[in-house]
Amino acid sequence: MKEVKFSTYNKELIPVNQKIFSSKNRAFRYGDGLFETMRSAHHEVQLINQHTIRLLSSMRLLKMEIPFGFNAAGIHQEIKRLLSVNKIFGAARIRLSVFRNDGGLYTPKSNTPSFLIECEPVQNEHFKINEKGLNVDIFTDHKKAKTVLSNIKSINCLPLILAGIYKKENQLDDVLICNTEGNIIEGLSSNLFIVKDDIIITPPLSDACVGGIMRNEIIQICKKEKLALLEQSITQEDILKSSEIFLTNAIKGIQWISAFRDKRYLNTIPKILVRKLNEKVFN
Template sequence: MSDQELFVNNNGKIISNTGHSIAAGNRGYTYGDGLFESMRVMNGKVLNLGHHFSRLTEGAKILKMRLPAFYTTEFFQQQIEELIQMCKISEGARIRLSIDRLGGGTYLPDTNEVSYFIEIYPIEQNLFGLNAKGLEVDLYQDIKKTKNILSNFKTKNGLLYVLAAISAKEKGLDDMLITNDNGQILESSHSNIFVVSNGVLYTPSLSDGCLAGTMRMQVINLALKNGLKVYECPILPSNLLVADEVFLTNAVRGITWIGGYRTKRYFNTTARKIVTFLNEEWDV
């Protein structure tokens, strides 16, 4: 895949992803003044675009961005499909759709109009699969995630997640778990989290401040559809010590199981079932 020619869509203009593509003064770059969605491609088709676009539009309202009327699911479906075809992707890939406020102004923007940017990157796996070795994780203590109106959305301010991921690498771990000011576990540096005890799934509530992940919601729906109980409730570190399984979810990777938290070890029976449900759901 290294020699595969890739392109990006810069607000309707298709250009090579190897050249300059962001204009000076871009507010997503200068102020983090934007939102983004990461999406999975399977068999050359983007998955779950409707839910991603819904979260994007909700986030834009919070950020007081003015989306054009032609920004619809159908519009971005067309733009993404064109990019997939131009990049000759027939199996798996990840897509990042960004919305930035137009350049101009300082902290006070000159306008609330926006532009969009779409990137695509092939991945080796076409179907969702489970990691062979469970992740080793711990708690990230340096920064807490404070609950506010931005907590559930993917904004361009990702420093908390960047520093958590760096901390994991420095400690020889695979990931870090992020907590809120009440000490409740919300997510990891890149995913939502589920805890399994006695066959029941537990995941943090959106009201606690976790990301409103599209895969999180899909896993909840698939679990309920297949007869598994799911509860949205606070997750404390003590809950991890008595859990049977812990797994992470995000739109691109699907399900990633955790093998250990400190001295505690976990199974992956339920995680394997969820992966099967996902692939059956997206049998495109």
Template structure:
């Protein structure tokens, strides 16, 4: 088996090497954020959107170096790691950015470090799932709609608990609510609901992550004259919707088949998935 490498602060290490210390602030305090990105046919997709969210998140966390982690940085570092790992087609990337060691709750500095990982994927492009997802609503813990809600921060206990709920109930995904009881997102995706032939998705003010694929799908819908509305969504609408699907930068669009006894179609999902693959660079 070929050895796999990571890129840590511009240096290659084996993926099994210990490169972070017990003083790492992402480990100690969740003091960091990350981006999950997709490589299709050897090219990093939607790098500009990922860079925009990353830099905005770093600024919100008052981290230095946000201006350096731009689209060029993402493309360059991704290319270096893909070449090192001999990954030429489909791959999944995760870039973790953390505040430098030092301090207790109060940091000693706002300098940053990063770690980039790459994992091979079997498909070169986005593929709509053949079997629809089975989902339920996780309401044991809700998500706050605040300054950090739209970013993928290292503080992810809510998603871990939702993941346990999914596993314990033999689900494919779990939908989460915000602290007002409205639909927010799923464990790793944004949620879209087709109701009365209109597509609805929770507005960013509802506390969902500002997903890069969410943004892409909204643009595709607009360019194809498909009505799509950002809104506050009562989870009760899931019982009446014609279609439900989720999106993220890794899997693209995944259609939901069932919620409780409710069963959904996937016509809109198929249409948007076809258009998505035409967007790839």
């Protein structure tokens, strides 16, 4: 894989190993920030408008100031410049981190933000379904609270880090996250869909799942293709009674689950959806 040499910090190109933070950095001290993960191919960022809308909405929720000109066109231009400098011409994963500037304790001195854009190449230019299905289980040690903050991509990710450790310790491919009511709401870094009685079901945002860009795209595709879809809470019993389960995110698109404990699943609907997704995004 190609070595990445540069990142972008507040529109300035910097070497990836250059130190840019002090010990007073609010992202380091308080987890005071958020991030957006995007995917590009040939310097075109997929679903850039949707990513920007979510990012700006999350910044407003966190009471961060939005700089003049910080919009989809400006973000896209900065990403293109970074990809070009790093000579990444195929597919890439982009992370845009936003954090409040230094100053203050729990009460910030100001609400002005800084921005860091990082990139790395990925293999597939189009979305491709996993050949081998994922083996998953449920992580119940820590649960997400049902608040609007649970819908954003916060850099404060301790529960998910612990879930990732659980996944590694139990030799799983992914884990399913629960909310405080015990409903299953998402994967480690993805939204959750199940197929039960020929109906596609995904948890509502009110259940505390992240407001995923790919989640919304799949919902729109299902509506266009007239596939039966419901947004409703999912229980462990629903998981066990489902015929298919899959996860979605902006980088991998759709990943199907083949096993939950002793239960096995099909992948008919994920195959259909990944084809429709590629048609929508790349045509």
